[in-house]
Amino acid sequence: MQTCPYCKEKIYSNALVCRYCKRDLPAMNAVQPHAASWVPALLATAVIFTGAAVLAYEFFKERRNWVDRG
Numbered sequence: 761m762q763t764c765p766y767c768k769e770k771i772y773s774n775a776l777v778c779r780y781c782k783r784d785l786p787a788m789n790a791v792q793p794h795a796a797s798w799v800p801a802l803l804a805t806a807v808i809f810t811g812a813a814v815l816a817y818e819f820f821k822e823r824r825n826w827v828d829r830g
């Protein structure tokens with residue numbers, strides 16, 4: 761529980777709107793914007809897959825050189 765900054769009534773800490781004065785409570789909203797949670801994960805996944813693809817490409821390129829020398 762927490763106190764509404766406008767009417768000073770007790771409200772739930774995850775409330776988006778005060779149930780007493782009906783005001784929006786954006787600053788007290790603990791929920792992150794959902795875009796912020798998946799964008800870094802997507803970027804990290806893209807970086808990992810790109811790195812893996814580059815490593816695999818370099819590995820097979822070197823491997824072909826070994827085969828040619830052998």
Ligand SMILES: [Zn+2]
Nearest residue numbers: 764767778781
């Ligand atoms: Zn209020």
